[in-house]
Amino acid sequence: MVMELILPRRTYCMAIGYNGTNYYGMQIQSNTNNCKYIETIESKLEEALIKSNMVVIRKSKDEYVNLKEFNSSSFLTNINWTRVGRTDKGVHSVCQIVSFRGSLKVSDNDLQEELNIIMKYSEEDLNSLYNKIREYNTIKNPLITNPLLHNCNNKKNIKSDKSKKESLDIVIEETIQNYLLKKLNLILPQTIRIFTLIRVSKNFDARKDCSRRQYEYIMPEYVLYPVKFIKQDLYEKLQGIAQSRSIENKSNFKSKYKNKRNRDDLINDYNYCEDEDIDENNNENDQDLKELRIKRYNQHELLRSNNYNLDHYPYIEEICFNRIKEYELNELELERFSKILNQYTGTHNFHNFTSRLEYNNASAWRHIDKINVNRLPVKNGLKLLKITIKGQSFLLHQIRKIIALAIEIYRGSAPLSSINLCFGSRKYSIHLAPSQGLLLDRVYYDHYNQRINSSVNLNDVNIPYLIFDDLKLQYVKLIEEFKINQIYPVIGKYILDGKWNEWIDTINRHPFIIDNFAMDI
Template sequence: MGNIWSKTSNDNNVSTNDQQDDKNAPRIGAKRPASASTSTTDETISDPTLKQKKKKYTKYSKKGRKDKRQVDNRSYGTRKEKEEDTDKNVGEQHDSDKAAVGESKGPRIPKIKAALLVGYNGTGYQGMQLNPNAASIEGVIFDALCKAEAISKDNADDPRKSNWMRAARTDKGVHAAGNILSLKMQIPPHIPDLVEHINSFLPPQIRVWGYVQTIRSFHSKNLCDSRIYEYLLPTCAFMEPIKQELTDHPQFEDDLVIANKNLEHTTIKYTPRSSPEVIKKRHDYRATPEQLLKFKLAMKMFEGTHNFHNYTNGKSFKDQSSKRFMKTIDVSEPMYIHGSEWVKITLHGQSFMLHQIRKMISMGMLVTRTNTPLHLIPKTFEENRINIPKAPALGLLLERPIFHIYNTKVRTKSEAEREEIDFDKYKDRIEQFKREWIYDKIFDAENERHIFDGYLTSLDAHYGPDYLYLNPEGVIPEECLVKTKFNSNANAATKQGGRKKKKDSDEEVEEEEDGQL
């Protein structure tokens, strides 16, 4: 319907001139001047033409309002009928779906917010965190929980529906004697021992120790106070470097690739793996008391709050998240496994960044084996960016996350249905698992694949300026500074040279480090 004040196509009494005159016609309902009469009769209008126009407008307005109400009523009726039909169809569909789903899903089981205590050997997995394109520890555990009916069928298609979260994320090949997963979990009443039922769907290298009902807002990552890691290191890492032969072409199929990567030019060379004599020499090596003491002192220098931007990837010196607090770092007395000498480093920190522990271990080992003074380590917390190699992932394991504040609140409130998160309840089982599936596997892998031997060989064969900071003076030369976007000096040098990289990603920094190893 058009404008109710305009001429309709059926009205032949209004001419085109009338339409022009309408612009000057008085508006119905307009306020009169104070001097005008307040009478409502047509006698107050002297022009009879205006009287006729007024009647026409009144006629149109009444008719228009009436027609509009009729159209609105018809529209409302149509919408209402459609809504009723839609609701009816949806209701029928919902009832049919409900009946069909009810038969397959069975009775509803109440859920609890829980902390799941787990342990695992990370060999063969791409890390802890769920990854749809790779095998992960969490992926295997989630599937086992679904099969064991600990996760409802409604939530089985997406872990996020269960508020899935881990306390600590471990990298590829890293193990854990204890870790925590928080999730909404159901306890089927017809399963007498849910933990054993879950473990029946897991491989022996992944175990569930137990579960604890928590507060509904429990978040395993945010409520974790700190984490304790262990690193097992053979003391042959303290041996003096052995000079290696470099060639432009591989001599054997298993030669190690040594890359010298820089912004200007990248070269690749090859070095053979250690001979049986060198492998036996490293296997039988025993660290001197002086070496053990220096390594212990070196690791103690990481305690406290420092800027660890040199011990991770993709973090600048000015990034506040580069600062981390290390509570304690202790080095054990030597222990002897299969005739080889090892030490265990226990690191208790508030939180750790990617590769941080492996780089800390490597730096402590490097200053010990190269006669570099300990005062180099505090310089690595400064702005200059250097290349620190990563120690092998083989020796690293997560001992357990700590929930001291949460446990204290639980004890204070004395809530009967809440328990503390305590791995010590399963101490015997965890220690047995560590011996069989972590420690023994680490030692066997070293004896079979000589991972630490390859790591030391690649360090000794390295060429280029990257490690020139390992010197008797403990100074960091300009030549060994890594030039990335995270280094202000490198940015200045890049601008002066008139070159600027379009992309300097974390992956590129990663490649530089891997190339040196």
């Protein structure tokens, strides 16, 4: 007979990586209107957690919920599931953070034997095992209580004062955590990997406690190949209109800070807080606003279908993809593209870079810390650029529109002033760069770590910092390996298959300068 061991109820977080190509985004989706099953990352995670039979929910002190009682997504709801962000269909991640609260249960023979051996350890051997487990998951620092609290050597070494029983409890709990991690990875498909499972504070929320998010966007250099307008006089007229709007925009721009929220408010706003993460189920209260957007969209589509009543189409000379694939930026050109992108850094109104937000909505204000552009090593003849964007939080489609507009400015199909114009109150239409180039790269929990550091709650003593950018950590090495070996090749294949060519054709047919200024001619 196998003895069951059930740990006290705890909150845990997991760092997850996934290839988003064949999934309909991160968030689990309810099966409404008798639609077929929609496969998402969360649906696979929920399935794996239930199959593992290691996460249980208490009804009372000695009674537990039967997992078979749960319908789709209700299990995640009952374990207080949170996520750092909802990525859209096709978007990848190497550092998606999710959290849940429940009791871990073990009844497996293999682990039972391992636990029986651990229970017979001497105190000296137990401390050695404790250190090995902590060293595997964290940065070892024997002078402090929390293995990840750097430069805190004045803290009392509570661990050394612990009784054998307390040390034993910690070792057993971490052994069970690691076993659950291995079991989940055996159940999950190879496209979804869990890199670590860490105990966190009781009320931890993966989204609300995240201070910063960092994304990468991978794109081919040839996308930046300059274009040439067939009708130069039309192009010059459009540039003149853009210049007039730019002057008008500057005069209105002076009042923007009257409506801007304090940066602290930006940090604490969780309604619109990450890329691909506006609640699509949230019904709009302002019916007039919804109707205005529909009217605006229909008018724009009608103008497009009539080529904006212009007597010339196409607007841009046709390009030979076989020829432009050899295109490569020199250092000065790379610097120019970087300068275009860095116009986005700082705090700005990004209402034009998302959907369902107007200029006067406070949630449109976002802060971007930095944007870097680097070349990736050439592989399979591909010359790729990696754009790294780090900020507090991002809106639905914000990063993909940021990239798309920067590309159009560089190649000449959007005026140089386009970014600043889009920060203003007027509505602009911006293309959406392909989702397959985007990945959630890193998340930062600086404020959470500070809170844990200063906590006087004894339950927080053995809770480590959440750090996902230090390669001395074993799980961070796994994250980086997954990105290089699993995600980059998928993005490269997408480019080799010519999918970017379709997108270039689209922006050539409907360049930003035509879409947004032709109606003023």
